[in-house]
Amino acid sequence: MKEKIYGKDDQFDKYILPQINSKGFTINYYQIIQDYLSDKLIIDDTFEFRRWSTGLLNMQGRVIDETAGVVHVVGRHEAYANIPMQISTSAPNTQAIPKWCRNYLVAPTGRRFVALDIGSAEPRALAGVADDEKLRMAISEGLYESVGNSLLEHTGIIIPRKIVKRLFMGFLYGQSLTGVAATLAEISLDTGYAHHVFYELQGLFPKSTSLLSQVSKMQVAFLQGRPSKIDVSDKRPNQRRSYLASSIIAALVKRWATRLIELNSEIWIHEIPRDALWLSIPEAETDETVLNQGILALKQAINDCKFQFPIDEHIMTIKKLGEQNNENW
DSSP: OOOOOOSOOHHHHHHSOSEEEOOOEEEOHHHHHHHHHTTSSOOSOHHHHHHHHHHHHHOTTEEEETTTTEEEEOOEEEEOSSTTOOEEEESSOGGGOOGGGGGGEEEETTEEEEEEEETTHHHHHHHHHHTOHHHHHHHHHHHHHHHHHHHTTTTTOOOOHHHHHHHHHHHHTTOOHHHHHHHHHTTTOOHHHHHHHHHHHHHHOHHHHHHHHHHHHOSEEEETTEEEEEEOTTSOHHHHHHHHHHHHHHHHHHHHHHHHHHHOTTOEEEEOOSSEEEEEEETTSOHHHHHHHHHHHHHHHHHHHTOOOOOOTTSEEEEEEOSEEETTO
8 A cells, every 4th residue: 555645845945944033023003993993994894803903912922012002923934844835824823914904014113114025926936837938928918917808808898907816826726617706706797707717717828727737636746846755645636736836936935035134134024925025124225225135036046946937027026014113122
């Protein structure tokens, strides 16, 4: 009887730090509550707000400063020994911070928050490992705009970009026809359109579709661009295909973080939310400098990991996080 192999690929630890302890961040909690009660902060999902804001006060690893009205949170970043080697955070799960909370992050004194974000990270991973020139070209031209123009061509219907992105990610991770129908129902498109969109997605990038189909049938996990020795015969086909891109991104982003702080010791990493880095930098440091260093560090990480990961002018963006400085760090 064949022995099932569990655990993680040894190559994963070769290229990344086994653990990165972030410096954490401070959230202006009292201001969130005040803005919410005065209707300055509008949140559609009231249950999410109450669950998250209440949970914030009970998080393991948080420090509450009642005088300043802030909560300081520190996450511990680990590459867990799950099959896709995803980056996870514990004590607490700081990757779960909702978007509406990001303007309430408080940077350390003399510093400011920025986020570096890799554009179309999972599609790039797929294009590289599948050697899919058609997908690579679509990414360089604007992937979701390109895909959106193709899905319902000649119908006059324009699918919003955020919906196109969800549809494409659903394609990558094995979303069913039912899932596509549910997504399109949000913009009031019926199941007839769902059938068309589902099959159109399968035909847009034949090389990628073929590789994903092969991976979904493999009995071992396809990790970081190659078959591993990890048995996945008990996993569903869509789970097997989901490992293809997620394992590449997990390894690449951890190595990217390592390379970036080697380039500039004044950059502090506070959070690693999947395909991005949340940083604080000295107030005098320019966005352009940090963006250029981020791109250089990513190129070094790609070379370290020996990934085929296409780079173009849209590879990375820099965004603002938070609005205030905190004198209590």
